[in-house]
Amino acid sequence: MEHITKAKIVFMGLALTGLVSFKISRNDNEQFSKVAERPNIIFILTDDQRFDALGAMGNQIIRTPHMDKLANAGILFKNAFVTTSICCVSRASVLTGQYQSRHNIGDFSTDLSSAALANTYPSLLKDAGYKLGFIGKFGVGKHPPHSLYDFWVDTEAGEKSQPDYVTIGKNGKEIHDTDTIGHAIGDFLNQFGNKDPFCLSVSFKAPHEQDGDPPKYIIQSRYKDYYKKVSIPYPLTADPKYWNQLPDFLRTDGNFGRSRWKGLFGTPELYQENVKNYYRLITGVDDVVGDMVKKLAQLNLTKKTIIIFMGDNGMFLGEHGMEGKWYGYEESIRVPMFIYDPNLPHQTASQMVLNIDIAPTILSMAHVAIPKGMQGVDLIKLIKKQIPEREDFVYQHYFLGSPHIPKEEGLVTKRFKYMNFIEHNYEELYDLKNDPHETLNLAKDPKYNTVIKGLRTKFTQRKAEIAKPD
Template sequence: MKKIIVGSGYKALAALMLIAFLQRGVAQQIASGSEFSKPNIIFFLTDDQRWDALGAAGNTIIQTPHLDRLARAGILFQNAYVTTSICCVSRASLLTGQYEAYHNIHDFSTDLTPEALSQTYPVLLKNAGYRIGSIGKFGVGKNPPHSIYDFWVDTEEGGKGQPDYIITGDDGNLIHDTDTLNNAIQRFLDEYGNNDKPFCLSVSFKAPHEQDGHPPEYIIQQAYKDYYKDITIPEPVTADPKYWQQLPDFFRTDTNFARARWRGLFGTPALFQENVKNYYRLITGVDDAVGNTMHKLRELGLDKNTIIIFMGDNGMFLGEHGMEGKWYGYEESIRVPLLIYDPNTPDKIRQYKASQIALNIDIAPTILAMAGVQAPKQMQGINLIDLVQNKLPERNEFFYQHYFLGGPRIPKVEGVVTKEFKYMNYIEHNYEELYDVKHDPHETVNLVDNPKYKSQLSALRKKYRNMQKIYGVSAGKRAKARTPSQL
């Protein structure tokens, strides 16, 4: 069993130099007195929550009343995506506002460099006079930057991998990860809620990620064991075996991670029912933790000046196409829930269902803008509030990339996603997929060889080549050869 780690532990010389730099920046901000009028910000992140696992997104089975309430009072993004669907890369993109090829996190062991860390949203907010806290799984590298934070609760035990769902708490008793985080949020708000500085708290739940194992499993809080028990979960359209069978030979192997995990979690109708319900139960547990947070904010008189952002770090196959997991470019994998609740949001964007494409790389610049802090030029995302207020042009497409491991376990893929079409290229095999997602939202028919879509395929291939030059790995290497001021 793992114990919670709170506080220090990042002793590298480069990190100490960074801390000294931060302290100078904070002192300058305090001297100016500019931090006192700034909003508090809480960023909730779930692990593997797909876009439609939320009541506000139209799911009539899952119970997420607190998040639904925030979505109704704020902005619900209906087309939110990640640029790489795996937690280590996506979390680095959330922190830095950059595509994978630019932040250079391609695996679970690489840390952000001190220079890259200094340009993440928590550090930039600390420079601007914010108290910053991190609760839960940091998720990037082996040496999380404990000591730059004012408040730190690490259920990952110092970057050693996925946290366990059941750990030993401070009192020596066993406790579920969601309850651990819920308790830590309450402690943080008690300590920093009535401080003379604004705060930014980043909360990362393990839920609803499976507990790794053979087979993997979803370990729920016992309080939720009877939720959904009398409901039959409908099987997805593409759970039909024919959709796995129509995939190419290099993909359709037992060594494909998504297929291997499918067998243990969704390989029979009984497993499907049990594990989708457990997935939902974990999300309902998170929803209650969010509700407890909102109650605490009201109790402390902070609810009128605290912005809430909620997002998933990537999506999740729940049996679609005969798979469990993420990684590939299908909607279930790359599309995530995203809502922003600001109690001081202008009326014209309250209760707003935003159709614009939003990305994980937009979170950092959006948080900074809300705090009145200038985003560095290296950030490739945009301020989503400006987007929904039509102060920025709508994004028509984005580049998708996933390079971790490679075939046969996780074949590498790149592509272009638009609102109407999706083009994916499995780069190790030059195998292409083209889907008309507007008319075929379940991505059942690959249109690459359909002559009726020749013009669309040609246009997307061209976009892909152009975007690959900008956002692909070689582009990132060229960018890192330049100085930050040149980016």
């Protein structure tokens, strides 16, 4: 009552006695309706899942029937990218809807500031009355905001920046991280499924490797025979000539992408086993998604719940002689993404979309105002052609630096990709239309002088734009 003025009290009293007539406007009705009809939202994030590691994206080997069903009934984005291909930065971009230049998370130890956290999609949904759940790997900073959430299952285990795949469960027995997450999803839905609208963020470790020397893909034992009789074809750029044509500062054993390649893909036998293990981990995630969908149906939540799925960054599976991500090649920066909304028809979307679009899209779905500091767009408005298509985006990767991960930035357009390894002033230019596998660097080709000059200028402009404070 403290927010109701005396004038309003008098007005309401007069209305009740019939001395004043009033009606709710159409806009008021629409607003009340929107609040009453706010959907539940589940956001699923996998770790290191590249764009083509999904059946719905054309992969004929991997088994992902549950995710495929959602993608093929929902909106499947064929050209989804991350603005920085490393988990800590990408996850901060997902939460804030911002490029690294604005949110300033550039490593694994820095936390979001309290002001930045207040403008993330979970905080804004909490303010709007949503129940919040988080399950899995938070991945931003050393002090995740567990008090913000009504339900919290953190698998990062203290100071580690990566969860362990195998831990000891509540029953004292070993359990795989994917199974831990699956059980937690069921627990959350049991507790919060039929209360206020909820937003559940689920963050898998899979299919990220377990760090080590060498790193390993640690699978659930029940998937060990999956893909056993399949021969995984080598990608085009796994041919050694593409590694050999890279610049000297990349073509060293100090390059993390190369050192991991040796331990995981360095022989034909290792390649077959570890790509299959990568696929097995994704199939494990798919089964959890299937169980989640069944649970939603059991609770009569299917028509009330929107499911959004994406990978936090891509992954080299031998391309350019590497295993990992970080660099600006397609396999590293391009990810799977779909939105399943039971109230929208299926659509395959060709527009260029980004990880920074997740936060504004979720807020718009919940009828919550999008802060002006968010740099992404509402994907539903984009596919409905209510806003212009994106023509390009800035790529940034500044973590570590040479020799381990040389720093790189650039501009990706629908036709061309311009990248610069800034410590070495080494430029790359690829014609994605005619060379989708990025086999030929055109940066020094005289025929492309005008193109590269234009892209340099555009990149400089765009980089300055995205760095401006809101």
